[in-house]
Amino acid sequence: MRPEVLQLCPLTPALEAGLADRFTVHRGFDDAQRRAALDEAGERIRAVATAGNVGIPAEVAAALPGLEIVAINGVGYDKVDLAEARRRGVRVTNTPDVLTDDVADLAVGLLIALKRQLVLGDRHVREGRWPAGDLGLGRKVAGRRCGILGLGRIGLGIARRLEAFGAIIAYCNRSPRDVPYAYHATPLALAGDCEVLVVAAAASAETRHIIDAAVLAALGPDGVLVNVARGSLVDEAALIAALRDGRLGGAALDVFENEPHVPEALMAFPNVVLTPHMASATRETRQAMADLVLANLDAHFAGAPLPTPVV
Structure with a gap:
């Protein structure tokens, strides 16, 4: 049988x-x-x-x-x-392993979409607003100080892609790895040393809300958060508050705390890019x-x- x-x-x-x-x-x-x-x-x-x-x-x-x-x-x-x-x-x-490349690709793609205002630019054209004026300026991607939380297979894939953009890379992991990147023992220390914080760590009881208000404050008003890991790693209420108050420069998110339900507040921010947990979604x-x-x-x-x- x-x-x-x-x-x-x-x-x-x-x-x-x-x-x-x-x-x-x-x-x-x-x-x-x-x-x-x-x-x-x-x-x-x-x-x-x-x-x-x-x-x-x-x-x-x-x-x-x-x-x-x-x-x-x-x-x-x-x-x-x-x-x-x-x-x-x-x-x-x-x-x-089989999804490492796609997730790493999307993480970098989200960063580019956020910094270069690809979603806003698409909307600007589709809604017929271009004849009335240009879209405002975006921000450069190349040469950024990028921190990666979780330097496993996917985190390392993200780091190697960002290297091609001339990024200065640092990371936080359970323990240091034999890599040419600066190591930080805590997410708070990592956030204080980067402009872009990419979350690629595994979800667990210990990592729930590991990206909290203090980490977001350390990232600062010019910093951005990219999450391709799990929604539970980010305190969404703290993230929304930081975006609302201008204490964080932006966010690009593929994952959320209560999928497939996304807080309406996140949808209202022009400096936020949202995708529906699609990092591994290629044929x-x-x-x-x-x-x-x-x-x-x-x-x-x-x-x-x-x-x-x-x-």
Whole structure:
């Protein structure tokens, strides 16, 4: 018999097709679907397929006594209780590396869009305002002092791209790395030494609101924040207050605290660029992610080593 899998959110067509080819799939995209799936097949479900921003709720995991593996379509695993997974012997996998380039590309793209007013310029043309006058001046990107919070795979990819712009790079990480960039032990110290702060760290209980009012104040009225990590790392209320009061120069955000709901206040600022958590959203990368999710599930059920285990 084919293993039974609980799919907790919509996934790419390629991944959903791959799951359907291999497994008996039960959908649990909302509370009603999950209750129905658990009532029908909870005792038989052996795997969960999910996304990084969804993970697996504790009550769902508890209702799956035969759960063996949680396969995440994404790099983040902060929505999975890893300690409980270890206790139960449940494997957890993600899709690192394959999305590094796209996320790093978008981080730099967001910075350029913000500094060079690409969104405002597009609107200026589309709304027919150009004949009445030019758009105001933007700010230069090249040569900026850029700080990166989290110098893992993605953070390092961002740093290498920014080097091509002549950026002076500093970083904050759990520990120093063997890189030619200035190291700061705290986000506050990093913010005080840069004009651009890019958030690329993993989300966890320890990093929740690590970008707080004090960090934003250190970044200052000419500084900008770019976030391609997780919304939970930034205190959105403090960010909105800093933007409203002119204590921060701008922000470019791909992630938010309560996705897909974005505070209306953020939408009102002309010095803010917003994208819908799309950093890895290219056809090539989403296919590679799908392939890796399926490879992890195939390996697990074949008794082979997992390609990208977290736990």
